[in-house]
Amino acid sequence: MATVTLAKAVTMGLRAAMEADPKVLVMGEDVGKLGGVFRVTDGLQKDFGEDRVIDTPLAESGIIGTAIGLALRGYRPVCEIQFDGFVYPAFDQIVSQLAKMRARALGKVSLPVVVRIPVGGGIGAVEHHSESNEAYFAHTAGLRVVACSNPVDAYFMTQQAIASDDPVILYEPKRRYWEKADLDESLTLEQAAPLHSARVLRSGTDATVIAYGPMVKTAMEAATAAAEEGKELEVIDLRSLSPLDTGTLEASARKTGRVVVVHEAPGFLGMGSELAARITETCFFSLEAPVLRVTGFDTPYPPSRLEEEYLPDLDRLLDAVDRSLAY
Amino acid sequence: MSVFDQDTRIVDVSTLVRLYRGMVRIRRAEERILELLLQNRLSSTMCHVSIGQEAVAVGVCDVLRPEDYVTSTHRGHGHFLARGGAMSALMAELMGRETGACRGRGSSMHLVDASIGHLGSNAIVGGHIPIATGAALWSSLTGQSRVAVSFFGDGATTEGIFHEAVNFAAVRGLPVVFVIENNHYAMSLPWERATAQPSVARKAEGYGIIGVDVDGQDVLAVREAADQAVSRARRGEGPTLLGVETYRFLGHSRGDPSTYRDREEEQRWHARDPLLLEKIRLSAAGVAGDVTESLEREIEAEIVAAMEFAEAGPIASVDEVFSDIYATPLGGDQ
Ligand SMILES: Cc1ncc(C[n+]2csc(CCOP(=O)(O)OP(=O)(O)O)c2C)c(N)n1
Numbered sequence: 001m002a003t004v005t006l007a008k009a010v011t012m013g014l015r016a017a018m019e020a021d022p023k024v025l026v027m028g029e030d031v032g033k034l035g036g037v038f039r040v041t042d043g044l045q046k047d048f049g050e051d052r053v054i055d056t057p058l059a060e061s062g063i064i065g066t067a068i069g070l071a072l073r074g075y076r077p078v079c080e081i082q083f084d085g086f087v088y089p090a091f092d093q094i095v096s097q098l099a100k101m102r103a104r105a106l107g108k109v110s111l112p113v114v115v116r117i118p119v120g121g122g123i124g125a126v127e128h129h130s131e132s133n134e135a136y137f138a139h140t141a142g143l144r145v146v147a148c149s150n151p152v153d154a155y156f157m158t159q160q161a162i163a164s165d166d167p168v169i170l171y172e173p174k175r176r177y178w179e180k181a182d183l184d185e186s187l188t189l190e191q192a193a194p195l196h197s198a199r200v201l202r203s204g205t206d207a208t209v210i211a212y213g214p215m216v217k218t219a220m221e222a223a224t225a226a227a228e229e230g231k232e233l234e235v236i237d238l239r240s241l242s243p244l245d246t247g248t249l250e251a252s253a254r255k256t257g258r259v260v261v262v263h264e265a266p267g268f269l270g271m272g273s274e275l276a277a278r279i280t281e282t283c284f285f286s287l288e289a290p291v292l293r294v295t296g297f298d299t300p301y302p303p304s305r306l307e308e309e310y311l312p313d314l315d316r317l318l319d320a321v322d323r324s325l326a327y
Numbered sequence: 328m329s330v331f332d333q334d335t336r337i338v339d340v341s342t343l344v345r346l347y348r349g350m351v352r353i354r355r356a357e358e359r360i361l362e363l364l365l366q367n368r369l370s371s372t373m374c375h376v377s378i379g380q381e382a383v384a385v386g387v388c389d390v391l392r393p394e395d396y397v398t399s400t401h402r403g404h405g406h407f408l409a410r411g412g413a414m415s416a417l418m419a420e421l422m423g424r425e426t427g428a429c430r431g432r433g434s435s436m437h438l439v440d441a442s443i444g445h446l447g448s449n450a451i452v453g454g455h456i457p458i459a460t461g462a463a464l465w466s467s468l469t470g471q472s473r474v475a476v477s478f479f480g481d482g483a484t485t486e487g488i489f490h491e492a493v494n495f496a497a498v499r500g501l502p503v504v505f506v507i508e509n510n511h512y513a514m515s516l517p518w519e520r521a522t523a524q525p526s527v528a529r530k531a532e533g534y535g536i537i538g539v540d541v542d543g544q545d546v547l548a549v550r551e552a553a554d555q556a557v558s559r560a561r562r563g564e565g566p567t568l569l570g571v572e573t574y575r576f577l578g579h580s581r582g583d584p585s586t587y588r589d590r591e592e593e594q595r596w597h598a599r600d601p602l603l604l605e606k607i608r609l610s611a612a613g614v615a616g617d618v619t620e621s622l623e624r625e626i627e628a629e630i631v632a633a634m635e636f637a638e639a640g641p642i643a644s645v646d647e648v649f650s651d652i653y654a655t656p657l658g659g660d661q
Contacts, residue, residue: 033587034515057485057521058452058513086451089486124372126434128450302648303432304371305423309645 370423482513527570
């Protein structure tokens with residue numbers, strides 16, 4: 001048992017995957033010698049060499065395209081995108097090539113590529129360094145999209161994503177990189193929860209809060225605060241954004257009858273829209289209130305002085321819970 | 328052996344002083360900006376300084392006319408100041424004030440000031456290069472002789488967008504100068520690991536345009552090469568790739584100890600500090616020390632006044648977040 005940060009847990013997950021399978025390699029900007037801007041790949045090049053931890057030229061489109069070529073020949077590349085907003089130069093390769101190649105080849109090829117993206121705000125950075133762009137990728141058939149929220153999940157989800165024969169976009173909540181938890185490395189991948197499962201983190205009866213990535217911590221804090229006022233919230237860590245673990249979500253919606261979804265991304269056509277629609281379609285007669293969303297604004301990411309207003313916080317979340325309860 | 332690698336034409340003393348002044352102004356401003364960053368007085372935690380690279384911005388902007396255009400990078404304070412941006416607008420912007428160049432919304436990496444032909448700096452590496460090509464296309468379509476200059480780093484040349492922007496300009500013979508501010512590292516990646524053809528002159532051949540490799544520590548050499556490139560563009564003779572060899576004296580950004588660089592290499596470049604080189608030239612031209620001392624004092628006063636101006640300005644308000652996104656607000660309850 002070791003106490004590790006989320007960032008370190010990803011490193012350990014990468015290391016475990018690389019040790020287990022020589023076909024796993026890491027590639028991206030500054031991932032080798034520097035160990036990545038968040039030091040997530042720190043030490044890997046030293047131990048696995050420059051051919052398995054590849055410092056690429058500054059070229060996101062090229063990184064993903066090259067990874068596709070490697071994957072078609074049996075490798076399992078893990079690509080790092082430095083910050084959320086820098087994935088757009090690679091958008092074409094991800095959406096037009098990576099996502100569609102298997103279908104185009106009638107299932108005869110596998111694309112086991114992982115794209116790791118540090119995501120979200122809260123670190124005092126600027127535009128392009130604080131975005132939440134998961135909806136673009138979740139919208140694209142052929143991609144699997146997951147988001148970890150804590151060190152233990154980070155460790156296992158990294159390895160599970162690498163083991164996936166389909167491309168996985170793995171979101172890492174950058175402002176939670178330094179959060180710590182105990183990690184039992186003797187646990188095996190088989191003992192971990194499946195990659196595409198949601199998890200009920202706290203059980204409650206009054207309302208369900210669905211969160212993922214950086215917002216999970218906020219949701220748990222909100223549940224603690226609500227409990228002091230006698231309201232029992234059920235908190236679900238979504239973990240998998242595509243596919244959705246509808247079973248877990250629906251069971252909770254039926255139980256509490258009230259659902260609030262929270263994410264940093266803008267509300268318009270965000271994950272909350274899909275979740276609200278799904279839950280309404282399947283649980284309509286169990287609902288006591290419309291599914292509510294607490295999200296970032298439908299604006300470009302604001303300057304850092306204002307990001308606290310932009311990011312959903314405890315108050316905004318509890319306010320939505322109250323509105324749901326008032327129905 | 329002379330510290331100057333390239334022979335340059337003789338210029339008048341006032342030009343030498345003006346160039347020196349321009350570089351000192353950027354150096355002192357960025358030294359102060361770093362202090363403010365460490366004191367948590369900037370609006371963002373992110374800030375990249377161009378200390379060591381001042382000759383590039385100053386040498387190039389010196390030959391531009393007010394009606395010309397520039398686009399710039401995440402390391403763009405120097406381009407902004409050299410292009411004629413106000414110190415007060417820069418400081419207020421970095422401190423997130425309404426009185427800043429972008430009303431506190433852009434901060435260090437997104438400086439824009441259309442009034443001085445600055446079409447914007449950009450945090451997406453390479454994102455602004457085709458924008459200069461576009462400004463040059465406008466110039467060409469409307470029969471103007473206005474030139475567009477794009478500053479960008481060595482790292483940007485490995486993004487696909489660089490190729491697209493240069494090729495488009497080359498094919499149409501557009502009045503644009505692409506300034507590769509080659510500080511030899513894209514974050515930790517050394518230039519020789521980024522390209523198999525380090526010569527920008529040779530790279531340009533591939534595009535069918537003129538390319539020039541220039542000593543970027545010598546402001547006169549930069550100015551001269553830029554002058555020729557800009558003049559060619561103005562005469563309608565097409566784009567130029569300017570490969571300006573320089574070095575960032577500090578880390579990529581705060582908290583980067585540059586462990587990927589060799590200390591000896593750093594010392595070699597520090598010995599060719601562009602301010603130092605220009606000072607040698609000034610004293611050879613007989614410019615007395617009191618001239619440089621008094622310009623230091625003037626610049627210090629300008630910076631102090633700019634900081635006071637910035638701190639007196641109101642902090643950007645949250646309502647700002649919703650404005651200016653569309654020409655006509657969407658309406659509805661978005
Ligand atoms: C599209 C994109 N990818 C990655 C980054 C992260 N990043 C910021 S600066 C930088 C290095 C840029 O190197 P260069 O163009 O040589 O400019 P320099 O920083 O040396 O001035 C990187 C990788 C980014 N800002 N944009």
